[in-house]
Amino acid sequence: MKEMAARLVFVLVFAASLWEFSRTVYRRFHYKIQPTPRLPFDRVPARLWRVCCEVFLQSRVIRDRPIPGLLHALVMWGFFVFAWVSVRHLSLGFLGLDAASPERTWYGAFAAVWAVAVLAGIIGLSMRRFVLRPKLLGPLSPSSGLIAFLIAALMVTYLLGWAVFPLGSPAWRANWWAHTLSFFAILAEIPHSKHLHLLLGPIGIFFRSETTSTIRPLRPNDDDDLGMVHFTDLAPKDLLDLHACVECGRCTEFCPANVAGQTLNPKEVILGMQRGLLAGGSVIAGTVEEAQAGKAWVTEEDLFQCLSCGACEEACPVGIEHVGLKILDLRRGLVSEGRTTKPKVNDLFTTMERAPHNPWGVSHETRRKFIESERFPVFDGSQEWLFWMGCGLSYDPHGQQVARAMRKILEAARVSWGVLAQETCCGEPGRRAGNEYLYLELSSKLIEAFERHRVKNIVTCDPHCARMFDVDYRQIPAYEGLAITIAHHTEMLARLLPSLPFTLAPETVTFHDPCYLARGRGITREPRSILRSCGVFVTEMAHHAERTFCCGAGGAQLYIAEDVRGREAQRVNHRRFAEVLASGAPAVAVACPYCPIMLKDAAAHAGREEIAVVDIAEIVAQRLGP
């Protein structure tokens, strides 16, 4: 009779905990949102491999924070080991505790070893969270304490049941119940807190875009309301992102704007949106005053500090896309509703809207004179490659030197190439700053020109343009039909190098990975292999390859960044240049026309103008013989 009552209690507690879990999860996902873009199911093997590396092997978690990462991995791997232990344990609840058999199997011992490892992990993580208290974790979370206690309780009760209490004794029975109740308490608590990440993290990682800062295409029903304005504009992946956040602060730790002392905090963007969603908010972004009055959850001020460098997305262990899907889409919403109050942003749009349609407003004459005096061949459809100069190489004096270097290389390699007689901006700063309409205008002009000139292959020194032509433009059907292939010059140079006649000249440089090349295009090996082939020794900076640190120009900041009085020491380019100096290299190699503008500015500020800032194309061209 007593046994029957116990079983009944067990079933009731089980059902209650399961009910609480599913009810909360259902509530957190039951919001009116947009059905599109749907969660992507393309490239499934690649996505599964990513889940395998980042979830099961904890590659990202350990990479960025080795000690806490390893402790976290111990706990997580312990969960997998304990899956079978829990099945066996809970089955006794249905069968009755009298059915228990000795746990002295090899698996029981294996689980006991893991129980000790999980305990070590939990103690280590608790020490960090409750004693060391790193600022990035934010205010103390009672839920973290509760979950840590419950996990520890699970492990201790397992060890007691396995090694100490005799099977079936009253102490053993009480211990069994303690373990069971801890288990159900965890199940009920998970969906109420950031611990939901253990369910949503792997899903978010599976659905994450291939490269960082990917902006969603317009929806068919987007007419005047182009961007993300209301919580009803969220897409399924956004909802997943908002609930998956584990509040670890890795995104903020790697955010160049935040590191440089600005107010943008990617973690708070996500958590602010999460709070707004749960509180039944309507409009997502607004001014600082609107946010203080509870009418908005993310501020315009913060959104327009973003460099769109993708560092936060690269750092996120649960696959949240802060930049492309949130920050830039919220900018797009503010701009399309005419709610931007930043004069510099509006000035940029006015400059780009007007002829000659480039973000600096420099006359076409400057470029025309340059390509005529340099005798650049004009692309007429008969050449294989269109060398797209972009605004950087067309108008910036250093960019023009890079263009000269490229000509030398293309001629030496006997590539059939030409440049457009006239270029207008591809729309990159416009789209990143949120002006979708401006971007559509400029892109339609270019797509028409590409079609008219029968362009098939484009090579460019500008990773921002490459990104536009290879990702953003492909969202436009008229462009997809042209089937144009895109190469950044480092990709082309890496292919051409073996066939080029050149002399080795030893030199030491550090390589500054442009964000839009390393994270936006996934190219980190080619630049280094080119440099090595030139006899150049590359000494790395603290942040390099896909963990690079932005120069300060991205996300249209080159044009819209505001100089704040009294904060002159806190600029992103100054931070990056300090890393260049710390590398000890006498020169820094780049592969983007905007990084040198920012780095030279920082060099002048530091009074270290002797540190050369050179494009990889210049390094190669110097060595072309004879």
Add this chain to the structure above:
Amino acid sequence: MAILVITEQYHGTWHKTSWEALAAGIDIGQALEKPIWALAIGNAGAPASDLAVQRVERVIQLEHPLLAEYTPDGYALALRQVISSLNPYLVVMPHTYQVRDFAPKLAASLGRGFISDVIGFRAEQGVPVFVRQLFQGKLNADVAFCGNPPYFASVQAGAFRADRLERAPSPAPIEKPTVALEAAQIRTRPQERFQEARGTVDLASAEIIVSVGRGIKGPENLPLAEGLAKALGAQLGASRPVCDSGWLPLERQVGSSGQTVAPKLYIALGISGAIQHLVGMKGSRTIVAINKDPSAPIFEVADYGIVGDLFQIVPALTEALQAAK
């Protein structure tokens, strides 16, 4: 039939291009042998008497409570009535933002042509032929009116010289015609004037700017540039690294993160010419660059370049300028 010059002022403060428009009107009047009339619009107070002392035959002061603040409807309706009754040969206006706003509407309401933003004129067989720029100043086009007067023209700022205006021996009479205006005819409701927040230094309106870059080496050398600026009557500007280092205040910064300037003369001392600086000063009419590096990009945009040590050149230049005074 006379030449009527419409001037612009705000609460008694003249828009400086009003005088240039008046100079243009007087030139045209003399060439065509026609009398010159000047018109002040809005609740002007004293300014009409400023016009009366010029070499004009009559001054028309157009006042009405509904003209106190500028509205395109109010101005166009009032001017239309006055122009219809005065029946001038040509109406000359300064090419200000306000004129750009109401003048096309005014000319069209009278069914007449409007030649905007002219930079010069000549008389051909008693008919004025105007010069206006095309293709961002690459070409000059001669434009003449057809049809019947009154004709309308606006003159570009800086194209006619106001300093040649001479006072008349005796003041011209001031007339105050009445105009019929009703509040219902005016569709815009003017708000309070927006005053753009400006620093204490208004580089944007400076005619000459001496700008310093990192080539000045340190704040102790700034008096060198200040001396040259003083000799030229110029404002002092700077590149971003100079302001970042705190050698000069932030409001003196020229470039995309500072002020955009377009003076008649821009002298760049020790500025290499990063694009972020160039975009802030490329509109300058004449650019003089002094830099010791012959490959400095500033020479790409400079009209005159001196390759050399600014510590030798600037004192010599300052001395020569002082001697010439």
